[in-house]
Amino acid sequence: MTTTPSTTILYVEDEPDIRMIAAMALETLGGFRVESCASGAEAIERAAKITPDVLLLDVMMPGLDGPGTLAALRKLPKLARTPAIFMTAKVQPQEIAGYKALGAIDVIPKPFDPMSLAAAVRAILARGDKEHDRER
Amino acid sequence: MSDESLLAQMEALRQRFVAQLPERLRQIESALAELEQGGEAVQRAHALMHSLAGSGATFGCADVGQIAREMEYALFPADGTDHSNDAAARARLPALLAALRAAVGDATNTSAAQARPTDRED
Secondary structure: OOOOOOOOOOOEEOOOHHHHHHHHHHHOOOOOOEEEEOOOOHHHHHOOOOOEEEEEEEEOOOOOOOHHHHHHHHHHHHOOOOEEEEEEEOOOOHHHHHHHHHHOOOOOOOOOOHHHHHHHHHHHHHHHHHHHHHHO | OOOHHHHHHHHHHHHHHHHHHHHHHHHHHHHHHHHOOOOOOHHHHHHHHHHHHHEEEEEEEEHHHHHHHHHHHHOOOOOOOOOOHHHHHOOOOHHHHHHHHHHHHHHHHHHHHHHHHOOOOO
16 A cells, blocks of 8 residues: 555554554654554544554554454454554464464564664555555 | 654653663562462463563663563463463573563663763863
8 A cells, every 4th residue: 555644553552652652653754643542442442433544453452452453443344454464572474374364464573663663564565555466 | 753853752762661660570570479379460470571572672672571572481482372380481480580680670770871971070
């Protein structure tokens, strides 16, 4: 997907400091608009009011985890095909394959470098575009 | 926000993260001491170690994050199994906890040294 200055990311992360530094990096270095949520439940509530272009989800969260949040968001017709990216420390090939089977287009490893996070998101979205074009 | 402003804010967040490390260490020590209780105590220990493992390197404390990850994987390996009741897994914890204490000490000392004004002799 082509990212523009108005590309909105719905970002879900339970760790306050991580949430803050990632949002700052995505907004300042990447030019994204970021809607930050502290939980899956908050993300579901927020998604009813906005239409994000990208879903960026931490995997391990108390309560509703990342995969559970994505499954709930996918039930909203407007988000049924929205690109989703998981953030997790579990990045073995079989684990990444598992996340893709759940509907993510890719995974960003944790811990992440704030200075390169926005570039990583852009690269994943661009790669997703190419794969989508090939499939058509 | 300019890049300079971003860097300044990131540094402020890093300093706050480092300042909170002793308390997070204390919480992990407390959670590990309660492992025998099982259930919520095990989940709490897992969450605390996982959180520190996932954030350490992001805030420039790679050693802290790496040791926290080793502690997490000792009890909860990446394959998703639960070894928190495993005596061999628990036997690894004291050494890892000592290493974590040292890494937290290093991180806080380094941060404090960076924050102190340089003594100058004019």
